[in-house]
Amino acid sequence: MTVSRFSKASLSVPTKYRTLMAGSEAIIPGDFELISTTVLSSSAASVTFSGLGTSAADYKHLQIRAVARTDSGSAYEQIMVRANGVTSAAYSRHRLVATGSAVSSSEGYASQTQMELGSIVGGTGTANAFGAVIIDILDFASTSKNKTFRSLSGSNVTGQNVSSFESGAWFNTAAITSISLDRIFGSNFVTGSRFSLYGMRG
Amino acid sequence: MAAKELITSQTLVSTAGSITFSSIPQTYTDLLIVISARGNYAGVNDDMVLSFNGSSSSHSWRILYGQGTGGFSTSGSSSGRYATTTGANATSSTFGSSQIYIPNYAGSTNKSVSSDSVAENNATGTFMEINAGLWANTAAITSITIADSPGTAFQIGSSFYLYGFKKGSDGITTVA
Numbered sequence: 301m302t303v304s305r306f307s308k309a310s311l312s313v314p315t316k317y318r319t320l321m322a323g324s325e326a327i328i329p330g331d332f333e334l335i336s337t338t339v340l341s342s343s344a345a346s347v348t349f350s351g352l353g354t355s356a357a358d359y360k361h362l363q364i365r366a367v368a369r370t371d372s373g374s375a376y377e378q379i380m381v382r383a384n385g386v387t388s389a390a391y392s393r394h395r396l397v398a399t400g401s402a403v404s405s406s407e408g409y410a411s412q413t414q415m416e417l418g419s420i421v422g423g424t425g426t427a428n429a430f431g432a433v434i435i436d437i438l439d440f441a442s443t444s445k446n447k448t449f450r451s452l453s454g455s456n457v458t459g460q461n462v463s464s465f466e467s468g469a470w471f472n473t474a475a476i477t478s479i480s481l482d483r484i485f486g487s488n489f490v491t492g493s494r495f496s497l498y499g500m501r502g
Numbered sequence: 503m504a505a506k507e508l509i510t511s512q513t514l515v516s517t518a519g520s521i522t523f524s525s526i527p528q529t530y531t532d533l534l535i536v537i538s539a540r541g542n543y544a545g546v547n548d549d550m551v552l553s554f555n556g557s558s559s560s561h562s563w564r565i566l567y568g569q570g571t572g573g574f575s576t577s578g579s580s581s582g583r584y585a586t587t588t589g590a591n592a593t594s595s596t597f598g599s600s601q602i603y604i605p606n607y608a609g610s611t612n613k614s615v616s617s618d619s620v621a622e623n624n625a626t627g628t629f630m631e632i633n634a635g636l637w638a639n640t641a642a643i644t645s646i647t648i649a650d651s652p653g654t655a656f657q658i659g660s661s662f663y664l665y666g667f668k669k670g671s672d673g674i675t676t677v678a
Contacts, residue, residue, distance in 0.1 A: 330505060330506060330507065331506055331507050331508040331665065332505065332506040332665075360511075360661075360663070361536065361663075392593075392622060392623065392624045392625070392628075394568070394570050394620070394622070394628045394630060395568070396566070396567070396568035396573055396630050396632075397573075398573075403566070403573035407570070408569075408570020408571060408625070408626035408627060408628060409626065410623075410624045410625045410626060411624065436536075436599060436601065437599075438536060438537075438538040438597075438599050438661075439538045439597070439661060442538075442659070444595065444659050445538065445595060445596070445597050445659060446593065446595050446596045446597070446622075448538070448588075448596065448597060448598065448599040448620065448622045449599070450599040450601075450618065450619075450620050452618065465568070465618065465630060465632055467599070467620035467622055467628065467630050468622070469593075469596055469622035469623075469624065471593060471595075471596070471624055473595055500506075500508075500536070500663075500665075501508050502508060502511050502536075502661070502663045
């Protein structure tokens with residue numbers, strides 16, 4: 301008996317099987333899929349999605365969804381984002397922010413050592429409140445484009461009400477193979493913070 | 503069952519003033535357009551004007567935008583200017599990031615459009631916006647044209663992706 305080797309090219313529709321036993325259920329994957337998710341069971345200084353050259357090889361775009369809080373000494377925190385572990389001045393960052401009483405876009409910076417792409421809750425914010433963040437990275441594996449990041453986030457807690465629309469860029473045409481999420485002010489993301497990475501086919 | 507499906511995509515191998523998604527299936531509930539583009543307008547950003555079913559009339563929009571130095575709002579009604587992207591004066595090899603959401607595109611009501619888009623640049627100044635738009639036409643959308651304007655040509659490598667949100671089975675929705 302000859303067993304054919306399935307390859308992506310040999311399938312007209314990407315299909316996953318729970319097992320290869322006869323009669324097993326076929327799962328037709330969608331075009332927006334969860335790649336990885338982490339819910340912190342203890343505090344952590346940072347979270348990194350790595351190995352994207354393999355784990356995200358089937359996708360054109362990435363989306364990070366996070367619900368997070370830190371132990372900073374204020375009600376406010378900001379997520380710091382880097383690509384491929386690069387810590388040199390290879391990034392830009394920009395913000396459009398609403399605080400409930402004013403709109404400002406006063407933050408525009410070039411040649412930064414990180415992007416800031418998420419307004420979340422800090423240590424003195426309302427108890428059990430976490431900020432929500434969505435970050436999109438289109439054509440993350442392109443080798444002809446610098447990498448543009450777009451983010452929507454916010455938190456509405458005592459001492460800090462922020463609705464943020466932010467962007468940044470990593471000025472490098474290399475494919476993104478890892479994304480690290482860190483905090484600006486606090487020491488750690490707290491237990492219960494969740495970070496999920498999704499892939500979109502294109 | 504997958505909720506969001508890629509319908510089609512286009513990546514430019516030569517410059518083009520516009521791209522068109524035609525013969526859009528009417529089997530989804532909503533559409534999502536995701537764009538990584540760069541225009542040739544001599545500015546940090548360039549705009550993208552959409553027309554539906556070949557119609558450039560009955561469009562209106564209102565945006566909240568920032569340029570790295572302040573937050574502003576403006577509006578218009580002469581075209582479907584529903585998103586922005588990076589222009590020719592932005593840092594080289596840098597493309598914008600945009601998503602445009604059109605719910606109930608195949609329905610018989612007027613068509614709402616919501617989008618968020620950024621034009622990045624390695625400088626203080628950039629352009630980023632959140633846009634609420636309306637096509638005051640009850641026809642189902644069967645084609646979408648995205649044009650570079652005020653620029654005249656999207657650059658090589660600009661990519662456009664059209665996704666559809668699938669209709670799901672009910673059983674959990676209660677209407678009172």
